[in-house]
Amino acid sequence: MHISNIKLAWRNLWRNKLVSAINILGITIGITSALLIFSFVRKEKSTDKYIPDCQNIYNLNNNGGSHLSQHMVNLVKQEIPEIKELTYCTNDWSPQIFFTNNHTTFQVDKQLVADSCFFRVFQFPAVYGDPAKTLNRANQVVITQSLSRKLFGNENPVGKSIIYNATYMQNTPIEVGAVIRDLPQNSSWDFQSVLSLQTNYKLDWYVENMEDWGTQNYRAFARLNKHVSAQTVEKKLAAIPMVGVPDYWKKNLHYGLTPFSQLYLNHPDVDILKHGNPLTVSIVQVIGILILLLACVNYINMVTAQREKRFKEVGIIKTLGSGKAQIIKLFITESGILLLISTLLSVFISLNMIGIFNSLTESKFTVPSIYSGWNLVILSVILLLILILTGIIPGLLFSRHRAVLLLKNQINQSRSNWFRNGLLVFQFTVSIALLAGIMLINRQNQYLDNSNPGFQRNHIIFANSNSNLGANMNAFRDELKQIPGITDIALSDEPIGYMSENWGRNLINNGKKEEVHFAKFTVSPNFFHFFGIKLKQGKTFNDNSSRNQDFIFNEKAIHDFGIKDISKAQIATSDPAKGRIIGTADNFNFESLHAPIRAAGFMCNSNYADVIYLKTDTQDRASFQQTMKSVKKIWDQLSPNFPFEYKFLNASWDALYRKDQQFQKILGITTLISLFLSCLGLIGMTFFIIEKRTKEIGIRKVNGAKVSEVMTLLNKDFIKWVAIAFLIATPIAYYAMNKWLENFAYKTSLSWWIFALAGVLALGIALLTVSWQSWKAATRNPVEALRYE
Template sequence: MKNIKITFRSLFKNKTVTIFNLVGLTVGITVSMLVFLFVLKEKNTDKFIPDLNNIYVLTDNNEPYFSQNMVNHVKTEVPEIQNITYCTNDWSPQVFLAKNQKSFKVEKMLTADSCFFRVFQFNPVLGDPKNGLNASNKIVLTQSLAEKIFGKENPIGNTVTYNASYLSGIELEVTAVIEDLPQSSSWEFDAVLSFQTNYLIDWYVDNMKSWGSRNYKAFGRINESVSEQIIKDKLSNIDLAVLPENYKESIKYGLFPFQDAYFDFHEIGILKTGNRFTVSVIGIVGLLILLLSFVNYVNMITAQREKRYKNVGIYKTMGSSRRRIIEMVTTESVLMLLITIAASFSLILILLPAFNRITGSWFTFSEVFSGNFLLLLFCIAAAMVFLTGIIPGVIFGKKPVTLLIRKNISSKGNNWARNSLLVFQFVVSIALITSILVINRQNTYMQNRDAGFAKENIIYANTNNAIYTQINAFRNEILQIPGISEITFSESVLIANDQNWGMNIVNHGDKYDVQFSKLSVAANFFDFFGVRLNEGNGFNENSKTNKDFIINKTAKADFSIDQLAGTRIAYQESCHGNIIGVVDDYNFESFHVPVRAAGFRCSGDCDDVIYMKINTQNLASFNTTMKEVKLLWDRFSPDFPLEYQFLDQKYEAMYIKEARFQKFLMYTTIVSLILSCLGLIGLTFFVMEQRTKEIGIRKVNGAKISEILTMLNKDFVKWVAIAFVLATPVAYYAMKKWLENFAYKTTLSWWIFALAGVLALGIALLTVSWQSWRAATRNPVEALRYE
């Protein structure tokens, strides 16, 4: 109790230092804890899945694209793979489940074969998911969707009506309910539909039977008794006798660990993905923020304790033991820490919703108080008490009384240590400022770089069978609406296409296998988007009947095509499509990857996605136009509502992670600058206090205020300059590694690093100049009397 009274007395006596310490520690611990919460979530992705290390992604030529025939081939030839499943996002862009005249939109539907829940053993709530997809018309729901549809009623054995863009009025039996997927899952779905249900769609069955329709992702669970290398050897030496002749040379099976897919295999497509380097940077930044707050605290406490040496010496003179001194010093550290932790928890709870928006997470209060999080906080607290309480207490306890009582015992060594810590703070700040400038430049570059197609003033929506069967009447009426200047169609959104074909190409008599991104489009597709025809001819009224293809420039180069005449794609045994033209490359994927080979097939009058070009002048006229479009849509398609999106917003969404990373670094940079400035203010107080008499003497001897300011500020300029020299190579390396994630990227110009250094220097000078001015303009008589 006596130690607590002494501690409170000391804290209140030095209010300014106490406030700086509390603010610095609270901000540092709060930000670092939120960062560590996010990093732990990313690092633990999919760790909740049982036997995760036994699950693998099946690959062909190191790519994840499989046909059903390829999956069956592996199942037959490699029985050591205990279970193999294949799946895809549901083909229908709009899916509704109806019950008791109520319809429920399913945002994310997965279609999978019967082995899906044997490979991925998610936690069951009701029923048996492992046998839940064994037949057609079966569905497994997540708990939240089941409760939304059935309430408290047991859904097992009950039915829901499946209404989708391509298949409607089908009664599905609910066979199981699983727990909602945690946010640490790379899987995203609300329900899983049995594959056999789609056999009712004719074109689906035809697509499925083709070896070249590699539109599925395949996963396998390996027996624990069999090594990964044995499976890889069997896959590389698999019997290819059953394969069609044209595929025997091109197929090369392999494995990729599913536990690494989240960070290292983004091509899978149906899974969420992360960036290992970005997560590492975020974790390092969180650690640096924590260290900055510690550095501030240590700097300020050591500076103040030099003033308290005499008090400690008096305590020792009065008979206090070394243990008593350690207890007294540690009590102050523990009390400060308890106040800080209480304030940090309150601040975390306040900032959690905003943090979720920045990171795209949905952390809850319960996760903040989880065991791992509290353990991490305890380790940080223990380290802080040890560094700022026990160690200084031991040092104080060892010092002789005469040395403690003697005035001005601080040494150049202590000043060097404090200055080194300040340099470290500005190294962090300059590196973060540089990073945010580079990231902002890259994001601006991606937004402004020509993607190769028009995307402004274009909206798109998913069509359905009702629209398809009345397409001529629908097209004629929608083009009569004021504000709609042109429409076109494609089989999927042009920047979100997941159709991948492995087909034969006949090139002047030579026949070989090729792979490309395939997209069916309307005849006016390229004119609508302003994609320039580079060679040959565009689609015409006979292109659908003739199965014509147009390829991009990358495909022409990859397929070694010199002349278009005499080249065709054979996508069925008796079905060939002539390649009639070549268009310029456009970025149908993000700038993270180079443009791939793409083939476009003419689909005629209508397809799965409609694009509308808007020529309205203001928001009011746009709303009027869309109201008329919606009325027309509801008349032609009463069961599937119009759900439109802006194409340019969809395009920007491809870089949402970069935008979030930029925002995260911007806030952490601000925090690091605040902490660095707090440390600078604390050190300024100490320096000014030490040099008070010196300043008074210089002024008495005629020194000008400008000379005093220069003398006081030059050391701070020197420390920032040293920090700039140290921070520049670190920031250059980090940003160069980050830019490697993009196939198309900006350059690392020298002025970015110079600007970061100038900004840091300006902030440092603004921080210390006020205190320097006060010291320089102080009455020299008061300075000479100062003790």
């Protein structure tokens, strides 16, 4: 019986080659797309869940902000015993870091600086040594397994020394305390090494900053004792004793806890970690489900559309003695063969698409990782659901009718027509919503590209400086000015767009003293002229500004701090004669347009900063490369240990919107997939509708109907279905896109024409899809059509 079912099922699939091909193609695309999308969503939602006891780890914050000073963290360490371990860390401030072992040097792109509790809070699996017992003294480092292999091969490096060269510290021996496994792709942490905090204590300016309550450059994480609730700890934090706390901070310390597991998707302000977008993940997940449903809808539509053609076949089978179970088995077998072919094709496509998928989602999936574990469970569930929807349900629908009615074709089809039409409306609802979404996202990204951030960024490159260059900065600048193609040079402590230094300082405003907080830049005197940033009032920096510790604030800071007269305001320093506010600069976006402009303060340093900007006026690629060769030659003479690695400011600024562009690509591809699946459904449906109405078309043509009239007759129903889909899709797309735009402080508008254009495009695609079949039917010889009937 099983062999006969397989033969009958295969014969039916082969006899209906077009339908079978459409079904196989549709379900293959549906399974492949859904499985890849669900793998990505699972990775995003499982981020950091691999860390032991993750549910007991919390981010310590103050007034809802994640930036803390060392004093703020130490106060909690001393007063809250319910916190088992508390660590604080920051990204290394050195723009360039190199590790050398036996004359082999590797650049470290991502390094943390942390206290000795870091690996007791975050218990990453170790390869060599015990990370929890390291970082308790200066010149210690924990490295990842991949970095260890680069430096030491397969040796155990624990206890061995390497030479540490960084922007602020050169030729320093540091000891490898432990090696941890490489961080998995579902980790919000992203580093190659973790340096002990004490290593930087030899830098006077570093220690001076740490000792100030207002220098909030650290992120803190706490591991609570088991059986102690976060609510209990938060109550104790609210009543924490303020022994030794400055008066200002006694009224401005309001500690809180945020679960570490929530940081990746919901707290992008904790910028020491990688982050995802919860709305993006939700939209992508819904799209994955919809694509899978579209594939199933196509198949169900095909099955129900074939019912009339198969009435006699099923009627004969029932007449020969087959019962409901045998008919259901026949349809399950048919669906099973189709699903088996689709699954094999899906695996083949995955093998060839995995690289593109990883590039698109910035992931590290492999085929075994996709077709293993929970993903295999998901795949099995998907296949089972499709089997139920496309095998069991159609079998039940066919088997419930009496054989005589099936043989005489006396089955009422009105309900199935409504069902098929409803499914087509669903398909185009999805397509129109996705079309509107991709157009809006493209418009928003163009808005970001074309928006003026308030500073010049064309023809500017920048490179990371170091102490070798700082010691010879005047000579370096004089040499660079002699190079053809270099028109100006400026300095700052961080690249524009990647501001991370936040200060809290006392402001004396018209005789009143208060604590203020702002983003702090250290810049060269010509910084504002270099970037075309105008001053609203006052004057720019001069040669004495660095010694006098002069400040320039942006308009936002002047407004927020309530400064009416800058001549009567200054930042408090150890010398009452210093810290004057000498000017007010125009607001400009020193961070991405996701965030509103915030208060910023600028200090002057004529001789050293972490970033060197070069403005060029080269007219072609060849002259630019020659200019860069000349710069590199001078650079290598003054800084032989640190290579000249430059970036374009435009490209660096555009990288701030990489996630948005990534989302646009993902949505664009899924929109194309949904449209393709909808068109496959239309092709199949049109094929059956025309086949069903062949006799009617022939009679109309015999009676003088024109080709255009026959095409209108066949196409008008599709126009109605797309119109209904448009009415359903518009409010759904409007709501989803309005929520997405909330991620931006500066955004485009939701115009009505976006949704209208999406509807027109969907209608045009639908008509193009069905018109060629309608035209073939309308131009057929009516005699052949009637003879066929």
